[in-house]
Amino acid sequence: MKPVPSPAEPAASPAREAFSAQTREGRLHLRFSGPLERDVAARLWEEAHRARGATTAVTIDAGEVTALDSGGAALLASLAGSEAEWIEPRDAMARGSLERFRNGLGMVKAREAPPRKFRPISALGAYTLGRYEKFLERAAFMGETVLTALSLLPRPWRLRWSEVLRHLDEAGTRAFPLCILLGTLIGVILAFQSSVPMRQFGAEIFIPQLVGISLTRELGPLLAGVILAGRTGSAYAAELGTMRVNEEVDALKTMGLDPTAWLVVPRILASTLVMPALSMVMNITGLIGMGIVMATLGYPPVAVLNQLGQWLSIGDLAGGLGKGAFFGLAIGYVGCRAGLSAGRGPRAVGDAATGAVVGGIVALVLLDGLFAVLFFRLGW
Amino acid sequence: MAEDRPEAVIEARDVAMRFGSRTIFKDVTFDVRRGEIFVILGGSGCGKSTLLKLLIGLMPPSAGEIAVLDEEWSDLEGEARRALLRRIGVMWQSGALLGSLTLSENVELPIEAHSRLPEAARALIASAKLGLVGLGDAGDRLPSEISGGMLKRAGIARAMALDPEILFLDEPSAGLDPITSAGLDQLIVSLARETGTTFVVVTHELQSILAIGDRCIMLDKDAQGMIAEGDPKKLRDESEHPTVRAFFRREAM
Numbered sequence: 001m002k003p004v005p006s007p008a009e010p011a012a013s014p015a016r017e018a019f020s021a022q023t024r025e026g027r028l029h030l031r032f033s034g035p036l037e038r039d040v041a042a043r044l045w046e047e048a049h050r051a052r053g054a055t056t057a058v059t060i061d062a063g064e065v066t067a068l069d070s071g072g073a074a075l076l077a078s079l080a081g082s083e084a085e086w087i088e089p090r091d092a093m094a095r096g097s098l099e100r101f102r103n104g105l106g107m108v109k110a111r112e113a114p115p116r117k118f119r120p121i122s123a124l125g126a127y128t129l130g131r132y133e134k135f136l137e138r139a140a141f142m143g144e145t146v147l148t149a150l151s152l153l154p155r156p157w158r159l160r161w162s163e164v165l166r167h168l169d170e171a172g173t174r175a176f177p178l179c180i181l182l183g184t185l186i187g188v189i190l191a192f193q194s195s196v197p198m199r200q201f202g203a204e205i206f207i208p209q210l211v212g213i214s215l216t217r218e219l220g221p222l223l224a225g226v227i228l229a230g231r232t233g234s235a236y237a238a239e240l241g242t243m244r245v246n247e248e249v250d251a252l253k254t255m256g257l258d259p260t261a262w263l264v265v266p267r268i269l270a271s272t273l274v275m276p277a278l279s280m281v282m283n284i285t286g287l288i289g290m291g292i293v294m295a296t297l298g299y300p301p302v303a304v305l306n307q308l309g310q311w312l313s314i315g316d317l318a319g320g321l322g323k324g325a326f327f328g329l330a331i332g333y334v335g336c337r338a339g340l341s342a343g344r345g346p347r348a349v350g351d352a353a354t355g356a357v358v359g360g361i362v363a364l365v366l367l368d369g370l371f372a373v374l375f376f377r378l379g380w
Numbered sequence: 381m382a383e384d385r386p387e388a389v390i391e392a393r394d395v396a397m398r399f400g401s402r403t404i405f406k407d408v409t410f411d412v413r414r415g416e417i418f419v420i421l422g423g424s425g426c427g428k429s430t431l432l433k434l435l436i437g438l439m440p441p442s443a444g445e446i447a448v449l450d451e452e453w454s455d456l457e458g459e460a461r462r463a464l465l466r467r468i469g470v471m472w473q474s475g476a477l478l479g480s481l482t483l484s485e486n487v488e489l490p491i492e493a494h495s496r497l498p499e500a501a502r503a504l505i506a507s508a509k510l511g512l513v514g515l516g517d518a519g520d521r522l523p524s525e526i527s528g529g530m531l532k533r534a535g536i537a538r539a540m541a542l543d544p545e546i547l548f549l550d551e552p553s554a555g556l557d558p559i560t561s562a563g564l565d566q567l568i569v570s571l572a573r574e575t576g577t578t579f580v581v582v583t584h585e586l587q588s589i590l591a592i593g594d595r596c597i598m599l600d601k602d603a604q605g606m607i608a609e610g611d612p613k614k615l616r617d618e619s620e621h622p623t624v625r626a627f628f629r630r631e632a633m
Contacts, residue, residue, distance in 0.1 A: 038542075042496040069543040071497055074504040096574045097543075100512065105504070107511030344524055347479055 019044050021051035028055045030079055033064030036094075038071030048079055058084040068094035073101035141337050145268070148260040160266055167270030171232040172277055178227055183282040186219060187211060187289025195297060204297055208307040211290040215283050216316045221324035222368060224278035228271060228328060229360030233335035236267050237356035240339025241349040249340065264336045271332030272325050279324035283317070319380055323371045330367055331360040386414040389546055389578050390435060395444035397430055404430050405605045408444070410597050412546075417572050417579040417592050419612065422599035423627070428582045429473070429550060431599065435580065436470050436548055437461075449545065466494045469539035473550040475531030477523040483510060483534045484519035490541045509537040514563065529556045533564070540571075546578045547571075553588045565591045586630065590616070598624055 342352035396406035404427040437453030487506035553561035
């Protein structure tokens with residue numbers, strides 16, 4: 001596709017007079033006239049480039065161009081390449097505009113494109129090293145946290161208690177409404193779902209045991225943990241990540257304050273302390289929800305309480321709540337670590353928050369599995 | 381320039397802004413004329429950036445009227461609003477480049493949104509604009525890989541992408557080294573003189589104000605409004621207002 005129009009006739013579509021292409025004495029003359037602005041340039045782009053083809057001897061005649069913006073200048077510059085002859089616009093504004101555009105392009109230095117070859121072995125090596133470095137980083141963070149926490153034990157006044165209280169409020173009391181809502185719903189759902197098969201055996205009276213034990217031993221702490229990971233773990237990561245991006249963490253360090261003692265320990269302490277409370281709220285509201293379903297099935301509250309009193313031991317409750325405290329510890333730790341190891345930029349904070357939630361929930365389930373084995377061995 | 385008085389491109393009449401019961405400013409009235417470099421200045425917290433947001437239509441004023449290129453933001457919706465947006469450009473204080481796109485793609489963004497130019501044309505325009513602000517070799521870098529001053533210059537390149545009639549710059553030289561900042565001032569002046577682009581610059585950099593400003597207004601926190609209007613050099617030499625004097629002489633009050 002190489003149109004070589006004869007000298008006499010204007011090339012391309014004659015309807016558009018803003019542009020014409022002619023070959024004179026072996027040179028291709030591309031002539032533009034009138035206002036050459038974004039919309040015109042967009043319309044002419046294809047046509048002009050087709051007319052130009054791969055010819056080397058080109059004259060860009062912009063003498064009659066009356067107005068030029070960067071869209072038009074881009075069209076002219078793209079047609080000109082490096083060795084075209086120019087006929088400058090007679091209009092001063094258009095000339096200035098073209099001049100500035102070319103000046104701008106003149107400043108562009110080609111950067112050497114980095115080699116993009118796929119090298120599987122070195123990629124694998126880099127990946128492994130990266131993981132190893134990350135592992136070291138995580139180990140260092142854990143060690144630092146543990147050491148700082150231990151060093152604060154004999155000097156508890158050095159911990160920022162106002163900060164601990166703030167986090168207790170944010171992670172704890174403010175999560176109560178959500179826990180109450182979810183707890184009640186879970187209690188209702190569990191009781192209702194189990195009532196269907198239980199009824200077949202006339203065993204509806206055992207629903208309180210079933211719901212009670214699964215709530216206190218498992219579901220209470222687990223669901224409270226999911227709430228904590230979603231609400232608080234992500235908040236820790238986002239908050240600390242933003243502080244890192246804003247160089248607040250570096251500022252603390254240069255003031256001689258230990259970011260771990262200042263930022264991490266209060267948060268982890270708070271998340272550890274709130275978990276038994278959240279689990280307890282979950283348990284109580286879940287049992288109330290179950291009681292409501294039992295009442296609709298015709299069992300009075302006394303019967304339900306009686307069943308619960310007979311089968312639920314304080315050990316079930318204590319085990320569940322104790323487990324919850326460890327869940328809180330892990331979730332707070334994962335959240336803080338994700339925040340403090342966040343990269344720079346707005347996306348990094350989002351990534352850190354996601355990592356905190358995912359990591360928190362994974363840690364939660366892993367720990368729960370460990371506790372299941374432990375409790376089984378101990379015969380609890 | 382004041383004698384033959386070119387047309388006003390921005391007219392603000394009795395503009396007031398309140399957040400709740402707190403008045404940021406009130407009774408702000410001024411014109412910005414075509415081709416001039418208009419500086420909004422004032423100390424920290426006086427509402428300079430808020431005024432800028434009103435001018436570019438991000439927020440409606442609590443009271444008063446603002447006309448930009450003879451249109452009021454509150455009257456505009458859909459295509460009419462887009463048409464006006466095409467005619468203005470804004471550089472944000474920290475650049476406000478999208479972090480997931482390269483500088484070049486950031487500059488191409490408004491061109492893509494407002495024209496049908498092909499990819500090659502957009503890339504070429506982006507290179508030229510980045511070259512103009514001295515970032516000719518950084519087009520394929522991500523915003524996270526460059527310094528604050530470079531971000532700011534890339535922000536200007538993006539604001540200029542559509543050759544706007546009015547360019548709004550929020551603190552263009554804050555945080556830049558003197559050489560870069562002077563280069564930026566030169567660029568602003570040459571664009572204003574050669575293309576007739578109108579500039580509205582929010583700043584408190586004294587040197588920059590004196591170097592580029594044709595006219596200015598000064599806002600003050602305590603007065604909750606404008607305390608001066610006019611040629612910055614004249615204000616520096618002649619103003620009797622204590623805050624204006626202190627501002628231009630860099631004195632503590």
